[in-house]
Amino acid sequence: MREAPVRVCGVLAVFDDRERVLAAVRRAKADGLLRLTAFAPAYDCELVETASPPSMLGIGPFSLSAGAFGWMAALVATIWTTLQWPVLMVGGKPLIAMPPLLVVAFEVLILFAAAATAGMLALRGISARPLRGAVYDPRFSDGSFGLWIECPVSRVAAVAETMHELGAVECRTV
Amino acid sequence: MALSRPGDDPVSERTITAGRLQQISDDVLAALAWTRVGWLAYWAAVGLCFYIWAIAAAVWAYQIHEGFTITGLKHPVMWGFYITAFVFWIGIAHSGTLVSAILFLFRAHWRTPIARMAETMTIVAVMTAALFPVIHLGRAWRLYWLIPYPNQRGLWINFSSPLVWDAAAIATYFIVSLLFWFMDLVPDFALLRDRSHGWAHTIYRYLAFGWSGTAGQWRYFRSAYTLMAGLITALVVSVHSIVSWDFAMAIVPGWHSSIFAPYFVAGAILSGLSMLLTLVIPGRELLGIRAYVTARHLENIAKLIVAVSLIVTYAYVTELFFAWLGDDGYVRSAFANRGVGHYAPLFWLSFVCNSVVPLTFFSAAVRRSAWKLFVASILINLGMWSERLLIIVSSLSREFNAYSWGTYMPRWPEWTILLGSGAWFVFWFLLIIGHVPPVPIADMKEAVLEGHDA
Structure with missing residues (x-):
């Protein structure tokens, strides 16, 4: 059950506030960063609809x-x-x-x-397990919200700065 | 505790902070962190229940050795306490599903804090009910004859028998209830995984199935949970209908009735709701979750009990009316026997407990008093037990031929095994609810996020 190594590049932002993560998702999408994953400690209809497109495989x-x-x-x-x-x-x-x-x-x-x-x-x-190792924070199951944004290396610093501006309490680059 | 910062941020009017959500985790998980006294009391209760059901298991072994001659079961009443207990415990199982699945589909958000206890009650009640067909079988080792497999006897199962439908229904109900219960626990196991270390972390890691709470996972979770709630709602109605057909398919006077399915389903929900009150009222004190399972939840359960009790009373009256209006003398005699015959005390006890006692819930003073609700719930449990016993025994004791009439009086093995089944039920309930979050944490957080008053 060892976590597989993550071979992607991006920013993991931690938010203490639901509205701010929603704003961050919208901003990332507006900036053309579409490969993103939002984390929430509970089902939230608005966040799910904003961050996760309906799957073809229902x-x-x-x-x-x-x-x-x-x-x-x-x-x-x-x-x-x-x-x-x-x-x-x-x-x-x-x-x-x-x-x-x-x-x-x-x-x-x-x-x-x-x-x-x-x-x-x-x-x-189980299929989400390979992602969880590096791109996860234990606070996501407790009360914090998270946003993982996959982006080219050249944009990592700019994305992290934007996340900070939008209220992220912590940004981790992977 | 929602913080708002008017003016500077257009999206912050309904801000939910991490602290608010963490508080829910802390509060509920505190129920699993026992104090020394609490730990001793908990394991003493579990040990006592184990002791009682171990004695009952020994009595069952003695019954297997000696045969049914040591019980009160004899012709014409071969279905006595054991089948009554089976029907009773299956009925208890039904309200767990009502609270967790049906109320979920109706978006009754108040059900959230009690859903975990209700679902646990369902699983444990089915486990208890499943013992009784085996005990009743006498030769318990022949249970495998219910499984359809190629065998040297050249026989297959008779699928036209309601008893076989019962086996299929109960097995399905147990498996699906277990899946439904476990599914709702997965996000909570992820929380426990992230908060634990060592061997506990390893266990919770496997139980969490890699849950990380992504929006995509939550989308699937909600879709699966809703679908499962729909499936289990259809299942719950079918299971107790099938249990009722064990009786209604027979031509025995007092059993052969088309209203048995809805009548049994309503009775099952009534007994299950009252058992839920019996468990939740002391449970919220022992687990320290009074802030989550409040007087409002108890009151809402009481209101449901009133509604279901009226349906059950309507079924009682309908049965009597059919017997009076119909031209079947045997049926009329069977119902007259229930009211004034040998088993009349059971009839009047069940009528008072199931039809009169719940009417006291029309009074807000009763609905809002935990101890009054607790006493009433015990009485309703007693009433539902009496009703099941009455239906089974009174009809079998006086069938068509007067020369084969008889009476049934349970003996000490039946009483001991019945008591043991209660201990078995409480034993498993305590064991499970003491090791999983007693309130669905993720669901409570969802209620906060969505702005519902759970």
């Missing part, structure tokens, strides 16, 4: 697909196993009566969709 379609797979798999499994045991006492109902099988299929649908949702979230966390 969780919803993935969960839906997993749920649909679970539904089909459960129906196939229940019908197939029932057909393997055709002497089952069914009390006058057809051997393959759909209502009871739909109950089982619904439960498996939910199970697969939920597992896929949680799995996708876990993957997102």
Whole structure:
């Protein structure tokens, strides 16, 4: 679980104030610095919308697909196993009566969709791990906000100065 | 504590400082830093619960050795305390989901401080409920027969049986509830990771799954959490509906009713909410989180209890009305037996505790008094237990043929195992809530950032 070395260049700014990090994100975007990552100790709708464009790979379609797979798999499994045991006492109902099988299929649908949702979230966390080593500060999980701006070496000093002007309490160049 | 600097900065009208957010972390994590007395009291309580459920486990082993002859279970009542306990504990599990998932979807922000305790209650209650089908099985080692796998017996599971639906539903409910609970803990584990050292840091580092709180992660988190809340809401309704179908699919008078699913779901939420009060009222004192779990939260739970209690009462009346209006003499006899027969004390106890006691919550004086709420919550728990026992036992004891009527009286093994299940529930609840932040820290910070009054 050792952190991978970061081979990028940029500025990590730490803010003690939500509004200031929002202003810094907007300023960085206006200056053409689009490779940026904002950090927050909690979900903040405005910061997320400002700093993180919606991903093409959403969780919803993935969960839906997993749920649909679970539904089909459960129906196939229940019908197939029932057909393997055709002497089952069914009390006058057809051997393959759909209502009871739909109950089982619904439960498996939910199970697969939920597992896929949680799995996708876990993957997102794991995929962010290489970035976390150098471009992270433990204060981000506590109360501080952060902004990592990737930029050419020639612009690092200017970006750090701008961040200071916008109220960053600390700027770290990487 | 929001600081504003009018004039010099147009964006600073609703400034949230890091100090304000750190204060939430400090306050909640202080609950995990025990004083010497607190540490002793906590482990004494955990040890006592362990002792009680260990005795119950020994009694269960004795029951396996001797068979069900040592219990009060005999024809015609083969479903007694154990199945009652199963239905009761599954019901308890439901309110955790109501509070955390359904109220989240309805944007009821007040649920935030109690969500962690409610979700923990759900998981522990399902763990407790899952014991009882195994205990009831008698030959517990044959539990694996519920798993569909190719075997030399040439048999497969009968998927037309509601008991098999139950196994699928409970297993799904436990796994999904656990995922939902854990998902909300990940940002809090990241905080613990960043504040800890040594072996604790290593553990929290793995539990945090590399969480760094980037805007992209938060976007995914919110999307996944909302989706999970929707899934679990559908699940919670289905699970207790399926539990009710264990009964409603049978032709036993008093069970074979189409209102059983909503009736059971409402009853489950009522019992779960009252158990939540039972846990939260002493819990907020012991954990020192009164500043977060306030009288307003208790009052809101009480209001929910009133609403759900009225639904349950409506179901009681509807059942009686159907029995009276219908032309089925067996059903009419079954309900008359409940009101005035051998099990009438259970009927009246459940009616008073579930339908009358919650009405006292219309009084603000009761709603705003923690000890009155605590006493009422115990009574409602008692009432819901009685209701489950009444439904199961009274109907089985007097089915169609009068020559096979009988009565059920639990003996000491059932009482001991029931007591042990309560100890098992409290044991796991204490163990878990004493080692994770009892209030969702990231959610509380979100409430501050979004300007909600959680």
